[in-house]
Amino acid sequence: MATVRTRFAPSPTGFLHLGGARTALFNQAFAHGHGGVLVLRVEDTDRERSTPAAERAVLEGLRWLGIDWDEGPLRQSERMERYAAAVERLLASGRAYRCTCTREELEERRQKTIAAGRKWTYDGRCREADHGPDCGAHTVRLRLPEHERLAWDDLVFGPSGQDAGEIGDMIVRRSDGGPLYHLAGVVDDIEMGITHVIRGADHHSNTPFHLALYRALDAEPPRFAHVPLIVGSDGKKLSKRRDPVSVQHYRDQGYLPEALRNWLVRIGWSHGDQEIFSREEIVRLFDLDAVHRAPARAEPGKLVWLNQHYLKTLPFERLLPALQPFLDAEAGRPVQATPELERLVHLLRERSKTLMEMASLARFLLVEDDALVFDEKAVAKHWKPALEAPLAELHDALAELPTWSEAELEKTFEAVCARHQLKLGKLAQPVRVAATGGPVSPGIHETLAVLGRERTLARIALALARIRAAA
C-alpha cells in the first residue's frame, strides 16, 4: 500500500481557528500513526485577506500546538499556472465548456426556478453552445454527466453520494481567469499525491462535486474522512463574535499547548474512557473509526481541568519557560529566575488554573514592597487592633531567627500563637495579607521563606504601622 499522505489546508486568516487546529491535529495523528506524511498547504488565493503576517500567525499557532508537518508550506498563490493548465486540459478534452451567462442572467433564472419551488442547478444554457476562447467574458463550467452516481465510502460517515444530475455544471474558472477553490484544492490534492483527505464535515456535501472533478481530470480520488464540526456553547456554528475561536486566544489566556491539544483531540474522538493523552499517545491511538458524526460543543470546562493537570505534571523545565511571558507581563519588566521564584512556582502549580493566574499569584514576589496592591476587604477583615501585640512579637522574633527556613518559621509562628492563645489561622491570615497583599497564597511558612527576611519584616512593619494608625 502506498504511503499515507494527508494535508492540512488553512486559509491565512490571521489566526488558527479551533476547528482548523483540530482538523490539523487529526491529520497529523493519522498520517504519523500510519507512517505517513502531513503536507501543509496555504489556501491563499484570496488576495485581499492573505498577507504574510496572516500566514505566519497560522503557522505559529500550529507550531505552538506541537503540530509538525513534513512538507510545505506550499502556497496556492504560487501554483496558479497549475490550475490554469488543468482547466485548459478540461476544455481540450470536452470535460468543460465556456459559459457566457452573466451573473444577472443567472440570478434571474435562479429566482424563477426557486419561485417555482424547484432546486436550482445550472440549466445548461451554454452547455452545447461550443463557445471558443474569444467568446468574450466567460466562466468555465465542468460538464457533469446526466445520470451518474458520485459515491464514496466516507471513513467517518460511511457510504455517501449524490447523483451528478443534482449538482449541475459547476463553475471551475471565474471570468477573471482565477480558479475556483474546489478546482484548486482537487488539483493540489492530485499533484501532491494526497491519499486521505481529512477535513471538516462542512465539505461533506461538496464531495460529490470534487469526485466529478477527479473523474474529469482522470485521477483516482483519495479516501475521504469528514470530521464533525465544533459548534459554540450555544450549539450554533462557532462564531467569531460570540466564541473564542482562535488558538492564540487560549495561548494568551495562559493555557498550555498540551492542554489545548488534549482538549481538542477529545472533541469528536475518544479512546474508551481515557481522558489524558500525550502527544505520542495521540499519534499512536488516534483512529478515524472512533471519530463521531455528531457536531460537538466547545465547552472550555474540561480545558481548564486539563490545564490544571498539565500545570501540575509538566516537567519543570517546560513549565518555567511557558510561564515566563506571564511573569514579565505581571512584573512589567523582564523577570530573572531565582531559586526563590522557582520554589514559588513549584508551590503555585498545585493551585493555579492558568499560567496567567499563576503569574498573578506570584506577583507579591515580583514587585517592590511599596508596590503591593492590597485587597482592602482582606485588610479590613484581618488587620484588627488586637493583633498588634502578636504581630509585633512575631516581627521581632523573625528578625532574630538564626536561619530563614520553613522549619524555623513554623516554630516561630507556633511559639507566638501559643503565647497569645491564638489559632494559627488568626495569625497566618493577617501576615499573609501583609506579605502578599491578599488572602490567597501557598502555606504561610513557605510563602515567607520565599519572600525572604528583609521583605517579610518590611511588610509586617508596614502592616503594624497601619494597624497603629487606625487605632
Add this chain to the structure above:
RNA sequence: GCUCCCAUCGUCUAGCGGUCUAGGACGUGGCCCUCUCAAGGCCAAGACACGGGUUCGAGUCCCGUUGGGAGCGCCA
C-alpha cells in the same frame, strides 16, 4: 425552500441486540483534610429526544416526528 447529515447525564463521551437497575471524565452539591486558596480522598444528584415497528429480547436495527448541523456563490 431544496439536498444531505446527526441525536446517551449541563458538557465531552463509553456502549457496536441480551453482561445496561446505562459506565467514565469535567462541572455541580455534600462530607473529610486544613493557616487561606488550591490540590487530594469519600459520597450524591444527573441522560438513552418522542412515536411506531423488527425481534424471545432494543440505548444498540428500520420508519416517521421533533430538534440540531452542513451544503445549495464567478468566497475559501
